[in-house]
Amino acid sequence: MSHFTAPIAEQIWDMKYRFKQADGTPIDVSVADTWQRIAKSLAAVEADPQAWEGKFYDALADFKYLPAGRITAGAGTARSVTLFNCFVMGTVPDSMGGIFDMLKEAALTMQQGGGIGYDFSTIRPKGASVLGVAADASGPLSFMDVWDAMCRTIMSAGSRRGAMMATMRCDHPDIEAFIVAKSDPARLRMFNMSVLITDPFMAAVKSGGDWDLVFDGQVYKTLKARDLWDAIMQSTYDYAEPGVIFIDRINQMNNLNYCETIAATNPCGEQPLPPYGACLLGSINMARLVSDPFSDHAKLDADALTDLVATAVRMMDNVVDASRFPLPAQQQEAKNKRRIGLGVTGLADALLMVGLRYGSEEAAAQTDAWMHAIARAAYLASVDLAKEKGAFPLFDADAYLASGAMQQMDTDVREAIRTHGIRNALLTSIAPTGTISLYAGNVSSGIEPVFAYAYTRKVLQKDGSKTEEEVVDYAVQMWRDLKGDAPLPDYFVNAQTLAPLDHVRMQAAAQKWIDSSISKTINCPEDISFDAFKEVYMAAWDQGCKGCTTYRPNDVTGSVLSVSEEKPQLLFSENTPAGGDPAGSDVTSPGGEVIYMSEPLDRPQELEGATYKLKWPDSEHAIYITINDLIVAGHRRPFEIFINSKNMEHFAWTVALTRMISAVFRRGGDVTFVVEELKAVFDPRGGAWMQGKYVPSILAAIGGVIERHMVAIGFLAGEGLGLKTDPTADVVALQGGKRGKACSSCGSYDLRMIEGCMTCASCGHSKCG
Incomplete structure (x- = not known):
């Protein structure tokens, strides 16, 4: 039986975390192989690897502990990538x-x-x-x-x-x-x-x-x-x-x-770091630790939580020794302090399972208690590691315990640290978990509320047909499994219906026991007044948060997706430029749906295409670019590219570009971003004037050729209308809903502001990692 509870979870694993050969042949046959690969890799630095490999595997199994994506994708692969986020x-x-x-x-x-x-x-x-x-x-x-x-x-x-x-x-x-x-x-x-x-600035504001x-x-x-x-x-x-970012508060509370x-x-704000500071991330899946959900006896298994946290801390500490580092200064900094960022995901789902309304005072109190338990378990586990392997090299007991964060730590934990030291200088952080939460069965992300109970995802199959998949929140699916068609209780709330100050209350409750910081978005309604909006930030300051990130949908930022309460489905529309098909869409339909491919398409025996000659000034040889197209559901789209030149100095990069762009084309989705990215490349030696326009590099010229081809076949409505090059495009309404920009990975209009970063609900893509 599959370990995955939803098709999207398996697709995320296959696309982002599954170890494959260079030609795409899977090495990880199942997700259990992925767990085994990670467990083996992180146990390898132990004195007795076999004693820990099974323990690590058990923590990973069934998505209880979720290492950050870079660890899941890179550990045990021997690839030259860092496991630090x-x-x-x-x-x-x-x-x-x-x-x-x-x-x-x-x-x-x-x-x-x-x-x-x-x-x-x-x-x-x-x-x-x-x-x-x-x-x-x-x-x-x-x-x-x-x-x-x-x-x-x-x-x-x-x-x-x-x-x-x-x-x-x-x-x-x-x-x-x-x-x-x-x-x-x-x-x-x-x-x-x-x-x-700074603190003086806030005093002057007040x-x-x-x-x-x-x-x-x-x-x-x-x-x-x-x-x-x-x-x-x-x-x-x-x-x-x-x-x-309330920087003085961060420095005052910092253990170091x-x-x-x-x-x-770092990009999402959950890791305040010194120069050359580095941190790795991982999350405890709270939704997997609730026993008897949706009953009078529902509770989080405290013993299981403590044991899982201890194992996760050990695994993350081992990453410090197992990882590569881009720069020697980063490696030295990491090993001197051994920072880790253990957090949670599925918090909102766990609260629903025990019958609490996210944002309520009761939910905030429960969050405080759970975060306290995690902090205790993490610090005591790190003390145990210090007994076994030694404290982090820069540990100074008196100075460490004098920090703001350690002043509020339990007395027995403080005394254990004073007596034995501690292996990791900082241990807790709430990171963005948009992708790994989908991979774990669409649990609620980080400490965010549930964004939507369910939505419909359209997938294009190899034969050109379309299928629909319902993507359901983990807790909602569990309610359905247990209660059938019974209506959701009143305490089920989502990001659209939650008051901004309820968001702040939850962030502040979690922050008390997080020694780093929190990646969280406070969703505000479009019609919130400016004075009420400012109050959100002042409340974050007054309640002890280390920073604040908000998102108010409007015509500039793009709108969050509308959620139908009668039918739990996200509504979205395509953006159709004047006089053309929707920019960069794979297939259009009367409803303007965004459709994307579940897997790369096979290559037919014959394809139609065109060859273009590109003569770069001052270059002896021309470059010839051939682009072949595929017909999918009646629409023509780029499928592969060949870039050739007699200039042998061009050989390596033209082959690399041929393979990379062709691979992108075959994944489907909105691939017009290839044009925009190539056109943005500048050559420090200077560009050239071509047909009355300044082109900053030969790569930018190739991007221009691809753009002209896309326009010619109707895949792109016109020059400059590719993904990310038309930021002023009008927002189009559909049944009262609005949409913003398309996902640069899969092309769907299913972007949400989660944990401080725009994240795609369909494929998990996020600029913030």
Whole structure:
């Protein structure tokens, strides 16, 4: 029997986590093989691997413990990828050479699959003098544009685009420009952005005081703190960014505040990290630990939780020794402190199973109790590891126990740490779990509420026919299995019906026992007033949160999907540009459905196509590009590409590009992003003028050829209308619902803002990893 409870779970596993040969032949025959591969790999660093391999397998079995995607996909494969999810890079020097050294390090890190964070507060503001060159500084935002362009060219871990976080202090002279930078929809799209909010700034906001913008001791401008706060709030209200990070609170609570200073986080904000800091992630699946669900005796199995947490901590500690690292400085930092980020997923489902309404005071109290139990179990397990393997190298008992977070820890845990030390400096974090929650049977994600009870997913089969799959929330499916057609109780709530301050209450309840931070989105209704919106952020500050991320759907940010209460189904529509078919859709129907493929299509014996000659200026040989097409349900779409040149200097990259693009085409979905990504590549040696247009690189020229072909066959409505190149497209309503942008992985219009990042409910794709 399959271990999967839903077709989408198996498809996610096959697409993202299943170990395969280079030609796509599976090595992991079943998901049990995946669990065995991970268990064997992480047990290999133990003195007695056989003693632990079975224990690790049991933790993974039936999705009880869910290592983060990079561990699940990479452990035991011998691939040159990091198993760490989160990196904050080194401090950016305020010099041209130093800045570009940091850019190189960022590229190397993303190439191996790490999401990165940077604090750009160290770069002098725009207009400041640059000694020795008789020029003015261009400012940190101009260099962020360079980072953004670099990130577009890096495919991390084989399937994910790089994700980045940019932070800037609230007293930097360029903070006002930073706040509104993403009001331009074409700018800094590879970044999540957050303002570092200090305690003195919040005091000035509350008192109505002045606020100085300062760099290197020089005051550039003085303004009212409330005006700057309102500017942050207005941008977030309109564009969903920037987020806010309460940086002083983070440093005060940090267990390691005696030996590090934090100024940035990873892309989703759950890991505040020092320069070259690294962290790995994993989640306890709370939904799998509830006994007698939906009964008067329903409860979380406390003993099972404690045992599972202890095993998970040991596995994650072993990842520190088993993983590769993009940079030596990251490896040294990780081994000196042995940070791990153990969190949870399925919290909302678990609360439903024990009869509690997410967001209520009772649910917050239960969340506090469960998080407390996890923190206790994790810290005591790490103490046991310290007895066996030694404490982390930078451990200092008195300094460690003096930190803000350890002041609230239980007395017996504190004494155990003082006596024996602790193996891992920090242990808990709530990470984004959008993909792994689908893989685990569509449990609720992280500590988020259930987004939708069910929705319909359309899949295109190899013969061109369409099938529908209902994707049901894990707890809802369990209710159906136990109660049949009985209506859902009143305590079933979802993200659309939950009040914003209920979100804050739940985040604050979890934060009390999380020593790092939390990736969470506070969903706000479109019609929330600006004053009520600001109240959400002030409540997060007042209740002890370390940061706050909101999402208010509107015509700029895109709208969340409408949920029918009579029929639990997500409604969505296609965007049809004037005078053409829906941009980049595989197949269209009268309902405007987005249809995507369940698996790569087989190649027919014959295909129709076209060959294009591309002559790059100053190059002796032309490049010939052949694109062949497939007819699917009456519509023509690109299926494969061949790029050839007599110039042997081009041989390696043209072969690589041929294989990569063809593989993307054969997966189906909206593949127009290939055009946009190629056209964004710039050559530092310079581009060329072709047919009256400046083309930044030969790769960009190839992207232009592919775009013209897509337009010619009707796959793309026109130049510049590919995925991610038409950010001002009108939002189209369907039965009262709205849709935003298409998923860059599968093409469906099923994106949701979850845990601070747009996540696709259909394929699990997320920019944030």
